[in-house]
Amino acid sequence: MIKKRALAFGLLTLALSAFVAGCGENAENDGSSANQSGSGSETKKISFMFRGNPEEQKAYEATVKKFEEANPGVKVEIIMTAPDQYVTKLKAAIAGKNVPDVFYFEPGDLKAYVHSGVLLDLTSYFQDNAKIDLNNIWKFGVDYYRYDGNKVGQGSLYGLPKDVGPFALGYNKTMFEKAGVPLPDKDKPYTWDEFIKVNQQLTKDTNGDGKIDQFGTGLNVNWSLQAFVWSNGADWLDESRTKVTIDDPKFAEALQYFADMQNKYKITPSIEEAQTLDTYQRWMKGELAFFPVGPWDLATYDKLPFEYDLIPWPAGSTGKPATFTGSLGIGVSAKSKHPKEAAELVYYLTASPEGQQALADAKVQLPNLIDQAKQWASDTNTKPANKEEFLQVVEEYGKPMPFTLTYNREWYDLFFTDIQPVLDGQESAADYVKKQQPKMQALLDKALEQEAKAKQK
DSSP: OTGGGHHHHHHHHHHHHHHHTTOOSOOOBTTBOOOOSSTTOOOEEEEEEEEOOHHHHHHHHHHHHHHHHHOTTEEEEEEEEOGGGHHHHHHHHHHTTOOOSEEEEOGGGHHHHHHTTOBOOOHHHHHHOTTOOGGGBOHHHHHTTEEOSSOBTSSEEOOEEEEEEEOEEEEEHHHHHHHTOOOOOTTSOOBHHHHHHHHHHHOBOSSSSSSOOBEEEOOOHHHHHHHHHHHTTOOSBOTTSOSBOTTSHHHHHHHHHHHHHHHTSOOSOOHHHHHHSOHHHHHHHTOEEEEEEOGGGHHHHTTOSSOEEEEOOOBOTTSSOOEEEEEEEEEEBTTOSOHHHHHHHHHHHHTOHHHHHHHHHTTSOOOSBHHHHHHHHTOTTSSSTTTHHHHHIIIIIEEOOGGGGSSOSHHHHHHHHTOHHHHTTSSOHHHHHHHHHHHHHHHHHHHHHHHHHHHHO
């Protein structure tokens, strides 16, 4: 239990408190020489493990260099991985008891990492540091990383958000104008029927060879189905987060609508067509009318051969748009030999005006600092013009991914494991959710049991 680790964290907390107080005296460095900015002092080395696309990697490398310049007594070893390899490598490092000093972690892993003693409690550092204004950071982003041993969102702080990731919907403005189709209303979402109709208008054989080469859209079910499910008034879990609710007819309706975009309305590439050229590449070439856009895409999308902008996701029976707002945490290892320097790096990357400005200028994320974010979004001279949509997702209609609310994500991942026959039109959504619900419920029950046992340790 967390209380039983209070003494274990005591020395680290004292070290952080000394740093927060701005003490100019020498601090112990594992029995060796003190860390001073003057010549002859020993440089303290900390490691930082993260992941991202090439543009994000460049941006974070550059920002870490700025941190080192501002903290001459600290040297950061960067451990960079591809996005699809990160979780595996981090868990291997944890199992091998070789956890980096500073690292990204999924909010869904917060409970497990706290109970297993992986994460350092940073409450005293972040809440008592005069230069950190937690009220100027998106509240839900901070709350992702609070945990009191029972409930996420309250209690001790075990990290800060690397970012908040609003998943907006982008559209190819050039394609609309060329086809003479009225531009979408940035303040009013399409209904589902309207969305189908405008996609049909923009799905074309542009070169006359008898094959469709321009499609309305091409959405990945793992990252886009949520928008349709939530806007139709359904969800993966009930409010208690103990019952899987995918057998709700409204959920089945949303999943069927998603599958029908390919099989009934033919506005999205088929599996065979996507294998020839995937939908991301089609968007990049200007062959899709609609495609999701996250703040991390902006540097890459600057190179698009067409004009694009952002709009709300189409709204289901609720009449309101929905989408997910993701996040990654940056935390400190409970075993770090240099906790105060590690915590300072977390601050610089997540909450310092200098660090946030550098990352925003690199066009890889929405600033964590609310005042910076609002100023950033108001600049209509940089692409996309309607960056305000990102703020609306964060403040109004974004939701966390369902798996971040439970002890692990195995139950959630099972939903997507066998979904291909539905997407191919070989199985109805109603039959699929009825079949999958008990399997997912069994895995969620197991996760709840694991969480209960972890709390007893």
